[in-house]
Amino acid sequence: MEERMIQTLEQAGHRVTEPRSQLIKAVVAQKERPFTGEALYEELKEAGLGRATVFRTLKLLQDLGLLSRLHLPEGCQHYIVSPPEHQDGKHHDRIICRVCGRVAYLDECPMSEVIADIAKASGYKVETHHLDFLGVCSDCLASSDEN
Numbered sequence: 001m002e003e004r005m006i007q008t009l010e011q012a013g014h015r016v017t018e019p020r021s022q023l024i025k026a027v028v029a030q031k032e033r034p035f036t037g038e039a040l041y042e043e044l045k046e047a048g049l050g051r052a053t054v055f056r057t058l059k060l061l062q063d064l065g066l067l068s069r070l071h072l073p074e075g076c077q078h079y080i081v082s083p084p085e086h087q088d089g090k091h092h093d094r095i096i097c098r099v100c101g102r103v104a105y106l107d108e109c110p111m112s113e114v115i116a117d118i119a120k121a122s123g124y125k126v127e128t129h130h131l132d133f134l135g136v137c138s139d140c141l142a143s144s145d146e147n
């Protein structure tokens with residue numbers, strides 16, 4: 001995952017400096033859990049990374065499709081690492097566990113028919129949408145049953 005991110009950056013013509021490579025390591029360590037730029041900065045500032053570097057690099061990784069933004073009830077500043085099969089820059093609808101933050105991806109966009117209806121009714125050409133479901137994952141459901 002780390003290698004792939006570095007490769008993607010280099011192929012896009014960006015230098016992978018030491019701070020960037022540290023940030024990538026920290027990002028990959030988040031696995032499929034959402035994180036904020038602020039939390040990542042807190043983690044990396046000891047290593048000498050500035051806030052601007054952290055946020056600029058996150059934005060860059062997002063632009064390259066390696067991260068995406070997540071809109072959670074507590075705010076929109078979260079990022080999530082895109083799984084390798086979803087680093088194609090296409091949109092993927094998601095379902096997020098509000099307890100543990102795990103993100104699952106829908107195989108298919110459930111919106112295509114709805115979008116056709118919306119386009120017809122409004123006369124707009126619909127180009128994109130963001131669809132995130134919020135819920136509780138099966139693991140969290142199971143552990144809350146036990147309690």
Ligand SMILES: [Zn+2]
Nearest residue numbers: 097100137140
């Ligand atoms: Zn969960």
Ligand SMILES: [Zn+2]
Nearest residue numbers: 093109110111
């Ligand atoms: Zn969709």
